[in-house]
Amino acid sequence: MSESFQNNWKAEQYDAQMSFVSSFGQSALALLAPQPGERILDVGCGTGDLAAELARLGAEPTGIDSSVSMIEQARTKYPGLDFAVADATAYRSPRRFDGVFSNAALHWIKPPEAAVKTVRAALRTGGRFAAEFGGKGNIAAIEEAVAAELHSLGIDAQARNPWYFPSIGEYTTLLEAHGFRVACAEHFDRPTKLTGGEKGMRVWIDTFADFFFEGVSPEDKEHVLSRVEERLRPRLYEEGAWTADYVRIRILAYLES
Known part of the structure; x- marks a missing residue:
């Protein structure tokens, strides 16, 4: 059995340094077009910012995330909203939702079939699913640089990699196989x-x-990070700032049966 590596989420650092995640999620939220009174499940809600936006628009959000620290932060920030620590591959609710929303989360959830089954089980017939997440080619340069430098330590980065970056054909085919009509x-x-x-x-x-560095000494990690920066600087650093080579998938689908 292969060893499992998971990310150690740092909720306060995430809020302080990665606010762009929620900002970019506004496009998928607009695709969902939540209406007042609708019940919406937010899969991989993180620290709750987009669930709060759903509530501001008049919807009734339920946010789930597998990270205890993320949910604790969400509950602290938005005490009036419904958040739960839950595995998106196994979550089930006794009630049906009008919509399921997910931003920057589905590329962390494997197997993807299990996540799609959770979305299907959550939705009423005719309900909609809007999501944005990493697609094929996402952060390819970063991933390649980290893998090359870890290889020098005898570490197989791919064996530690939890990400799922499908092509658009892969993911839409998966949705269609589970009763969805992909509209966009x-x-x-x-x-x-x-x-x-x-x-x-x-x-x-x-x-x-950080999962790539489990068991790596601070000295070796510092060396790897310095070398990764050297590799990436010509492509991803300009005028005092780094850029991540993100590639995204954005979808809207309706549950037909």
Whole structure:
């Protein structure tokens, strides 16, 4: 049995340094077009900012996330909203939702079939599913640089990698196989400027990719990060700021049966 590696989410750091995640989620939220009084399930809600936006628009959100620290932060920020620690591959609710929403979360959830089954089980017939997440080619340069430098330590980065970055064909086919009609699907580049100036790439890796460094000494980690920066600087660093080579999928689908 292969060893499982998971990200150690740092909720306060996430809020302080990665506010762009929720900001970019507004496009998927607009695609969902939540209406007053609708019940909406937010899968991978993080620290709750988009669930709060759903509530501001008059919907009744329920946010779920597998990270205890993220849910604790969400409850602290938005005490009047409904949040729960839950595994998106197994979550089930006795009530049906009018919509399911997910931003920057589905690429963390495997197997993807289980997540789609959760979405299907949550929706009423005719309900809609709107999501944005990492697609094929997402952060390819960052992933390649980290893998190459970890290889010098005898670490197989791919064996530790929890991400799922499908092609648009893969994901829409998966949805259709589970009774969804895909009304809209996009696969697009979205280069994303990181906060933190010179240290921006390190902060990003520490927030989103710390699982690669499990069991690595502080000295070796520092060496790897320095080498990763050297590799990436010609492509992803300009005028004092780092850019992450994001590629996203955005979809809208309706449950037909």
